[in-house]
Amino acid sequence: MLLAFGAxxxxxxxxxxxxxxxxxxxxxxxxxxxxxxxxxxxxxGEFSELGTNMIIVLPGRNETTGGIPPIMGETPRDLTxxxxxxxxxxxxxxxxxxxxxxxxxxxxxxxxxxxxxxxTTEGMQTVRHLQLASGNFLSPSDPHIAAPVCVLGETxxxxxxxxxxxxxxxxxxxxxRCRIIGVLAASGVSIxxxxxxxxxxxxxxxxxxxxxxxxxRILLQVGTHSxxxxxxxxxxxxxxxxxxxxxxxxxxxxxxxxxxxxxILLVLTVGIGSIAGISLAVAGILIMNIMLVSVSQRTSxxxxxxxxxxxxxxIRKLFLAEAVLLSLIGTLSGxxxxxxxxxxxxxxxxxxPLAVPTWAVLAAAGTAMLTGLVFGxxxxxxxxxxxxxxxxxxx
Amino acid sequence: MISLRKISRxxxxxxxxxxxxxxxxxxxxxxxxxxxxxxxxxxxxxxLNQIALLDRPTSGTYLLHGRDVTGLPDDEQxxxxxxxxxxxxxxxxxxxxxxxxxxIEIPLVLSGVDSVLRKQQVAKAMLSFGLQDRxxxxxxxxxxxxxxxxxxxxxxxxxxxxxxxxxxxxxxxQATGKQVIDLLEQLNRQGVTLIMVTHDPAIGERxxxxxxxxxxxxxxxx
Numbered sequence: 349m350l351l352a353f354g355a356x357x358x359x360x361x362x363x364x365x366x367x368x369x370x371x372x373x374x375x376x377x378x379x380x381x382x383x384x385x386x387x388x389x390x391x392x393g394e395f396s397e398l399g400t401n402m403i404i405v406l407p408g409r410n411e412t413t414g415g416i417p418p419i420m421g422e423t424p425r426d427l428t429x430x431x432x433x434x435x436x437x438x439x440x441x442x443x444x445x446x447x448x449x450x451x452x453x454x455x456x457x458x459x460x461x462x463x464x465x466x467x468t469t470e471g472m473q474t475v476r477h478l479q480l481a482s483g484n485f486l487s488p489s490d491p492h493i494a495a496p497v498c499v500l501g502e503t504x505x506x507x508x509x510x511x512x513x514x515x516x517x518x519x520x521x522x523x524x525r526c527r528i529i530g531v532l533a534a535s536g537v538s539i540x541x542x543x544x545x546x547x548x549x550x551x552x553x554x555x556x557x558x559x560x561x562x563x564x565r566i567l568l569q570v571g572t573h574s575x576x577x578x579x580x581x582x583x584x585x586x587x588x589x590x591x592x593x594x595x596x597x598x599x600x601x602x603x604x605x606x607x608x609x610x611x612i613l614l615v616l617t618v619g620i621g622s623i624a625g626i627s628l629a630v631a632g633i634l635i636m637n638i639m640l641v642s643v644s645q646r647t648s649x650x651x652x653x654x655x656x657x658x659x660x661x662x663i664r665k666l667f668l669a670e671a672v673l674l675s676l677i678g679t680l681s682g683x684x685x686x687x688x689x690x691x692x693x694x695x696x697x698x699x700x701p702l703a704v705p706t707w708a709v710l711a712a713a714g715t716a717m718l719t720g721l722v723f724g725x726x727x728x729x730x731x732x733x734x735x736x737x738x739x740x741x742x743x
Numbered sequence: 744m745i746s747l748r749k750i751s752r753x754x755x756x757x758x759x760x761x762x763x764x765x766x767x768x769x770x771x772x773x774x775x776x777x778x779x780x781x782x783x784x785x786x787x788x789x790x791l792n793q794i795a796l797l798d799r800p801t802s803g804t805y806l807l808h809g810r811d812v813t814g815l816p817d818d819e820q821x822x823x824x825x826x827x828x829x830x831x832x833x834x835x836x837x838x839x840x841x842x843x844x845x846x847i848e849i850p851l852v853l854s855g856v857d858s859v860l861r862k863q864q865v866a867k868a869m870l871s872f873g874l875q876d877r878x879x880x881x882x883x884x885x886x887x888x889x890x891x892x893x894x895x896x897x898x899x900x901x902x903x904x905x906x907x908x909x910x911x912x913x914x915x916x917q918a919t920g921k922q923v924i925d926l927l928e929q930l931n932r933q934g935v936t937l938i939m940v941t942h943d944p945a946i947g948e949r950x951x952x953x954x955x956x957x958x959x960x961x962x963x964x965x
Contacts (some may be wrong), residue, residue: 356888449873473821517831562853612861624851648836649836651836652832652838653849654797654821654852655795655797655824655830655836656820656824656825656829656830656849656850656897656898657821657823657824657825657826657828657850657853657854658825658853659817659821659822660817660818660821662853736797737792737797737798740797740836
């Protein structure tokens, strides 16, 4: 050990370069995998913001497998508020939110703008985990009654009212007038829909506004204990009963979408991590190179050690220790740099959660140490095989 | 103690058998002072390597303390070297990046002596060889004579029964060479067997027993 330390110290620059090689390899693995992992937790986080245990029911049997949607032949029945209410009676389903989306000019005071209008029921708050900044959400009542009330998104509130009071004021939506009963807390964009830039009205009010009775989709929240397959079968059965035996809806499981994304991104992360791992193998070859040079430079030292009674095994251990020590220093500094880099990345892009995967740390450190050991083995064996007489006579 | 019986060593060179040693018979008792002399290429270093167990003979038997050590495995021979023999070389063979004290310490490290005990023994050795203020110096900061004293300290730290010196003065000036020889002879008087290879007759003649080698054979032994 003493000798190994001494050897590394006395060849400062050469050892530094080797250490640097390992260090870059390890930190690259850490950085890239944590980047991938951050992206993964970002995406899954975004999805769960949409609501966990959520099932989306769409009208029509448009499979999401691509291909051309059926234009002729199949005429999907519309989903109606009554369909939604029927689903809501199932014991497996804890909350429902029928959804209508359209856009209409919205005005207050002298300001007017085209805004997305969502027609739904009080169930929406549960399903989408909506938070209110002030006032109340839509109250539970008969969804067929078109109450003239609305809930405003934060962005829209700012644009229409600025610092003025908005709660209790009248808002003109299309040709109707609604009282503002609540303002949503700012939540940011989540998967394409900016809830901050919307106005939410009771579903019957939306039906009047858009002169239509068909729903855009129905959002369902299911109990955590429900089996997804059973739930899906039950949904299909209920709708089928109401649609004269036609199975004409598409069901999307939020969780399965999340799981798929999760899997794809995990594979991607492992992939880029492995690519970074190649640089570790390169670093290993660098270690071997350095150690071979070291062996041939220290031939007479090896000869001396053999002469004064060091068994071959001890010489082998000495050089192995040196290689492992080099890769250990490299690994530790690489881990440090990797973590610092991850923290820096988090500072620069706060959206991405800071997540250095444990498996990546273990894999990187393990690979680095292993390459040190494997690539250190050949020079060490060569050193141990040197003939002491020949080694000593080399001057 | 050391007993060589019909030791031969042949080398293969360009498809030709080269006999470096031929049928050497040599008995060395404990506490003897022997010089091995001969012109260069006569085989005296080869003989020393045989005695030192650094090389294996082509044929013949080597008995050490009555035990046949000829065919022992490498690691066993290494252990014998560590415990029974000290080496002094022409070029000192100190490890350049270690201090004088650390160089002396190596054999103790190799045999697994506890670190506190090691420090004590090294300090004692440095004192008895007059190197006490040189302990942290590295070999390139030491004079040739000091280097050789460090090497002798290293050779004797394990208290070996035999000291093997290969041209110990070959790389030193006359005065320092004389000091080194005095030191070695002093150790011999304390009971260590001293075997010295040299081509310098002035040094070789000092030994109580002089072995001359010519063409791989002992030509005189007196």
